[in-house]
Amino acid sequence: MRAWLLKQGKDEALITRALFLFDKTVGDTSKSIYDRNMAVYGQLRYGVDARLEAGENTQTVFLIDWKNPENNHFAIAEEVTVLATNAKAYDKRPDIVLYVNGIALGVLELKRSTESVAKGIRQNLDNQKKEFIEPFFSTVQFLFAGNDTEGLRYGSIKTKEKYYLSRKEKRFF
DSSP states (O other): OHHHHHHTTOOHHHHHHHHHHHHHHHTOTTSOHHHHHHHHHHHHHHOEEEOSSTTSOOEEEOSSOSSOGGGSOEEEEESOOBOOSSTTSOOBOOSEEEEETTEEEEEEEEOOTTSOHHHHHHHHHHHTSTTTTGGGGGSOOEEEEEETTTEEEEEOTTOOGGGOEEOOOOOOO
16 A cells, blocks of 8 residues: 555655554444444545644545546455454455455455355355454455356445345346
């Protein structure tokens, strides 16, 4: 994230302040995961308002370039190990994590054709529990579960299984 912001021409001190404020939002355990995720969404969509010193004007630091999507840095990682927040719980490994400018924005759970997509949805929901890797989902905006027979279903954090949506394609033939 820092390297991407520097490439955008942002001042190092302003970057440090904006990232501090973003990290503070991401890690604010006084809020529920849902409220924390909504606050993160606001900063991702509308930028982080930061000022270097008291009395100075606030500057907005955009963590994602929405006007020029190709200007962002996209990355995909397989089998990302995330340490459990509870020492008695197991670490978790989402199948695929989608990153934009270093921020985890999407998680995919992929299943064999012999396993239901519902199993992937339930796995996403279990991973969001406090005893597992709930803090990891503070920045995640998209959750996907799929297999090669049932297709892909999607939702956001804390979306109940029955509310996951199926991806539909228009067929032109």
